[in-house]
Amino acid sequence: MSGYSNLSWGVMTMSFSNCKRWVTGMAVAGSGLLTTLTAVADPVPWQMNLRKGATRISHDIWDLHMVALWVCVALGIVVFGAMFIAIIRFRKSRGAVAATWNHSSKLEFIWTLVPVLILIGLALPATFLTRDIYDTTGSQMTVKVTGYQWLWRYDYVSYDGKPVTKVPTIWSRLAWDSNTARQLGSGVSPYSVVSKNGDHDYLLDVTHPLVIPAGVKVRFLITGGDVIHGWWVPDFATKRDAIPGIMNDAWAKVDKPGIYRGQCYVLCGQDHSAMPVVVKVLPRAQFNAWLSAQENPVTLDKAARTAEVTPSKPGPAKG
Amino acid sequence: MSSTAQAIHHEEHRQSFFERWFMSTNHKDIGTLYLLFSFLMLFVGGGFAMLIRAELFEPGLQLMQPYFFNELTSMHGLVMIFGVIMPAFVGLANWMIPLQIGAPDMALPRLNNLSFWILPFAFALLLSTFFMPGGAPAAGWTMYPPLVLEGGSSIAFMIFAIHLMGISSILGSINIIATILNLRAPGLDLLKMPMFCWSWLITSFLVIAVMPVLAGAVTMMLFDRFFGTNFFNAAGGGDPVMYQHVFWFFGHPEVYIMILPAFGIISEVVPTFSRKPLFGYKAMVYATASIAFLSFIVWSHHMFTVGLPLGAEVFFMYSTMLIAVPTGVKVFNWVTTMWRGSLSFEVPMLWAIAFIVLFTIGGFSGVMMALVPADFQYNQTYFIVAHFHYVLVGGALFGIIAGVYYWLPKWSGHMYSNFWSKLHFWSSVISVNVLFFPQHFLGLAGMPRRMPDYNVAFADWNMVSSIGGFWFGATQLIFVGVVIHCVFFSKQKATARVWDHAYGLEWTLPSPPPHHSFTLPPVIDDSQLAHGDTSH
Ligand SMILES: [Cu+2]
Ligand SMILES: [Cu+2]
Numbered sequence: 001m002s003g004y005s006n007l008s009w010g011v012m013t014m015s016f017s018n019c020k021r022w023v024t025g026m027a028v029a030g031s032g033l034l035t036t037l038t039a040v041a042d043p044v045p046w047q048m049n050l051r052k053g054a055t056r057i058s059h060d061i062w063d064l065h066m067v068a069l070w071v072c073v074a075l076g077i078v079v080f081g082a083m084f085i086a087i088i089r090f091r092k093s094r095g096a097v098a099a100t101w102n103h104s105s106k107l108e109f110i111w112t113l114v115p116v117l118i119l120i121g122l123a124l125p126a127t128f129l130t131r132d133i134y135d136t137t138g139s140q141m142t143v144k145v146t147g148y149q150w151l152w153r154y155d156y157v158s159y160d161g162k163p164v165t166k167v168p169t170i171w172s173r174l175a176w177d178s179n180t181a182r183q184l185g186s187g188v189s190p191y192s193v194v195s196k197n198g199d200h201d202y203l204l205d206v207t208h209p210l211v212i213p214a215g216v217k218v219r220f221l222i223t224g225g226d227v228i229h230g231w232w233v234p235d236f237a238t239k240r241d242a243i244p245g246i247m248n249d250a251w252a253k254v255d256k257p258g259i260y261r262g263q264c265y266v267l268c269g270q271d272h273s274a275m276p277v278v279v280k281v282l283p284r285a286q287f288n289a290w291l292s293a294q295e296n297p298v299t300l301d302k303a304a305r306t307a308e309v310t311p312s313k314p315g316p317a318k319g
Numbered sequence: 320m321s322s323t324a325q326a327i328h329h330e331e332h333r334q335s336f337f338e339r340w341f342m343s344t345n346h347k348d349i350g351t352l353y354l355l356f357s358f359l360m361l362f363v364g365g366g367f368a369m370l371i372r373a374e375l376f377e378p379g380l381q382l383m384q385p386y387f388f389n390e391l392t393s394m395h396g397l398v399m400i401f402g403v404i405m406p407a408f409v410g411l412a413n414w415m416i417p418l419q420i421g422a423p424d425m426a427l428p429r430l431n432n433l434s435f436w437i438l439p440f441a442f443a444l445l446l447s448t449f450f451m452p453g454g455a456p457a458a459g460w461t462m463y464p465p466l467v468l469e470g471g472s473s474i475a476f477m478i479f480a481i482h483l484m485g486i487s488s489i490l491g492s493i494n495i496i497a498t499i500l501n502l503r504a505p506g507l508d509l510l511k512m513p514m515f516c517w518s519w520l521i522t523s524f525l526v527i528a529v530m531p532v533l534a535g536a537v538t539m540m541l542f543d544r545f546f547g548t549n550f551f552n553a554a555g556g557g558d559p560v561m562y563q564h565v566f567w568f569f570g571h572p573e574v575y576i577m578i579l580p581a582f583g584i585i586s587e588v589v590p591t592f593s594r595k596p597l598f599g600y601k602a603m604v605y606a607t608a609s610i611a612f613l614s615f616i617v618w619s620h621h622m623f624t625v626g627l628p629l630g631a632e633v634f635f636m637y638s639t640m641l642i643a644v645p646t647g648v649k650v651f652n653w654v655t656t657m658w659r660g661s662l663s664f665e666v667p668m669l670w671a672i673a674f675i676v677l678f679t680i681g682g683f684s685g686v687m688m689a690l691v692p693a694d695f696q697y698n699q700t701y702f703i704v705a706h707f708h709y710v711l712v713g714g715a716l717f718g719i720i721a722g723v724y725y726w727l728p729k730w731s732g733h734m735y736s737n738f739w740s741k742l743h744f745w746s747s748v749i750s751v752n753v754l755f756f757p758q759h760f761l762g763l764a765g766m767p768r769r770m771p772d773y774n775v776a777f778a779d780w781n782m783v784s785s786i787g788g789f790w791f792g793a794t795q796l797i798f799v800g801v802v803i804h805c806v807f808f809s810k811q812k813a814t815a816r817v818w819d820h821a822y823g824l825e826w827t828l829p830s831p832p833p834h835h836s837f838t839l840p841p842v843i844d845d846s847q848l849a850h851g852d853t854s855h
Binding site: 064065103131191201232245274 | 380601651660675768
């Protein structure tokens with residue numbers, strides 16, 4: 001299990017150095033968006049466990065998950081072990097004679113009390129962590145996320161204490177190559193859907209990802225435009241239902257730049273499996289440059305627009 | 320006794336096939352009808368599951384449009400819950416409760432006939448929606464608005480079918496309560512009843528409490544869809560989350576409706592083949608009752624990501640974790656019943672042991688999901704799919720099969736094939752794990768549920784799961800063969816007691832029991848009770 005998480009950590013470190021190279025290579029404001037961000041957080045074949053993810057919350061959840069898992073394994077060993085021993089030792093075919101006792105208040109007291117103590121041990125850290133998950137105070141950026149059948153809409157609301165007014169809405173739908181391949185009888189293999197840097201991103205890539213800065217606490221206001229959807233990036237452990245008429249909030253502070261992928265997780269109709277969530281986390285300086293380029297579409301480089309369409313496409317900056 | 324018995328006996332001979340099976344008021348015949356119906360539905364719902372697993376065998380769409388896939392998952396859930404698990408338990412209750420408490424029949428025999436015969440009509444309505452314009456309902460068995468309201472007029476049929484199923488199970492439960500409270504043989508105190516009766520008595524109250532809640536939820540949905548109300552429509556001032564609260568107020572007790580009777584069956588089977596009284600009988604009764612009570616105050620653990628207030632998240636986390644305590648008591652007591660017993664491993668015992676292991680695994684993932692932060696990663700993924708299939712297939716279904724293998728010789732008067740029933744067991748218990756265990760991995764890797772298609776990284780475990788699925792599905796055909804052979808062709812006569820250490824009133828009757836049994840109440844001998852002497 002840990003092998004997988006090591007693997008994704010390796011990929012993550014690699015991509016980070018890529019980013020740094022690009023940051024130094026592109027000092028020109030407005031062109032910083034053209035980075036080769038390797039996907040740092042794709043699911044991998046035969047993956048068996050949660051990934052640790054890229055936020056403090058996702059790490060803490062991973063720890064809690066592992067503790068709970070090992071507690072269950074330990075209890076399983078005790079219970080199934082006792083049963084196994086009984087099955088081996090107390091067989092009628094081996095001449096076992098049944099005892100006649102049928103209760104023991106002491107035993108029953110113990111196995112009521114011990115589970116209670118174990119559960120308290122799990123519930124306490126879980127309570128504090130839940131409080132952290134709910135604590136959206138101190139965020140430096142707010143993005144509104146709206147789910148529609150079958151795409152995501154992202155509106156920047158505020159950043160650094162100032163309202164963001166001029167950045168156009170991002171409409172984030174399934175990437176076209178995935179969309180072609182996913183049709184019944186398309187004849188296109190899902191394995192052939194590969195991003196420029198070799199990721200198999202079938203059903204996990206979008207036309208325009210959400211772009212957020214690294215190292216910044218971002219608050220997401222999540223709602224639904226038609227039916228209920230669910231906005232989830234597993235590596236942020238940021239997950240909330242997108243419900244019409246209700247504005248939920250959640251947050252993430254991602255330190256490592258990269259491309260993070262998730263999916264709509266609440267059944268929302270026929271193309272439920274075709275509305276991925278892709279978040280591109282840029283180093284802060286690059287993000288600022290990207291944002292001001294968005295705010296002034298005149299200076300928005302043509303190449304930059306192209307790069308937006310295929311986020312993982314490597315390419316040099318203008319000039 | 321003789322004159323009434325003879326009169327009844329005479330009547331039997333005059334019964335035509337139609338009279339016997341369609342107008343029956345006999346608890347055994349109605350029990351048989353329930354069991355046959357749920358057996359049939361097992362293959363309908365199982366057929367849907369096979370199609371689902373076939374589409375999920377590989378990434379990409381090979382067989383069906385995604386909308387049809389959603390119809391299949393929705394109907395699979397509804398059929399399995401309301402058409403297989405619940406009717407099978409009612410069938411077992413019909414057969415066994417009068418025999419176990421020494422009653423001549425159910426307390427309300429005509430009602431009994433009605434509550435069964437509603438079901439085929441309900442399911443005919445429900446399944447007919449596949450052939451309607453717009454197709455069957457496709458919003459999942461949970462039927463969340465607003466999505467469900469996008470469905471065609473077929474949702475009216477689904478809602479009416481659910482009303483009928485609700486009426487059927489409420490009437491069935493009223494009958495069970497009336498029977499248990501009024502028709503116990505003299506001297507058979509409540510705390511001398513077999514655990515199966517106890518678990519059904521408690522389950523019946525759950526059914527009566529929550530089926531009307533479901534009926535209310537779907538009726539509000541009906542009004543929203545056809546009569547212009549806005550209960551769940553945010554644009555009209557309604558609240559889609561309110562539906563989820565109402566639904567899960569039904570839904571969580573419902574999961575115990577589907578498992579408590581199985582607990583009862585296991586509590587019968589394990590002592591029989593351990594040749595030792597059930598450990599902690601009274602604790603088992605109290606544990607069952609506390610599980611039932613707690614099941615009313617945990618519903619929002621299905622909704623940890625809808626944006627509940629922090630206090631609610633924490634409350635529902637604690638209450639959910641609390642359920643693990645009485646549930647743990649049950650598991651510990653079964654294991655302790657086996658401890659220092661004299662075990663033999665006839666087929667019912669094999670299923671019971673598999674039940675304990677698989678249900679406990681499902682319980683473990685349940686505890687993990689009770690932790691709110693962890694649930695943020697598990698919610699609506701294949702992890703929950705794995706969880707509830709462990710408790711509903713490895714738990715409820717395996718419990719039912721254990722019960723069928725336990726009592727089938729009593730019902731039919733014949734033994735079934737040892738070889739084929741063991742093959743059925745081993746093939747099922749291996750394939751069910753190949754089918755569902757990898758789904759934990761898929762969920763942890765981030766694959767959401769209810770998806771006809773997925774990224775290639777999820778391909779391998781999905782293929783393993785599908786292979787397990789086809790294997791498990793095919794294995795159940797052996798079950799059909801074993802049952803048909805046992806009922807119609809087996810030459811091996813069953814004794815009255817069938818199993819050498821089977822105690823309880825049902826085993827004092829010949830196998831098969833006469834069409835009308837216990838026309839005079841039996842005399843209760845405490846040493847013959849299923850769980851031994853509980854006087855201390
Ligand atoms: Cu969606
Ligand atoms: Cu529940």
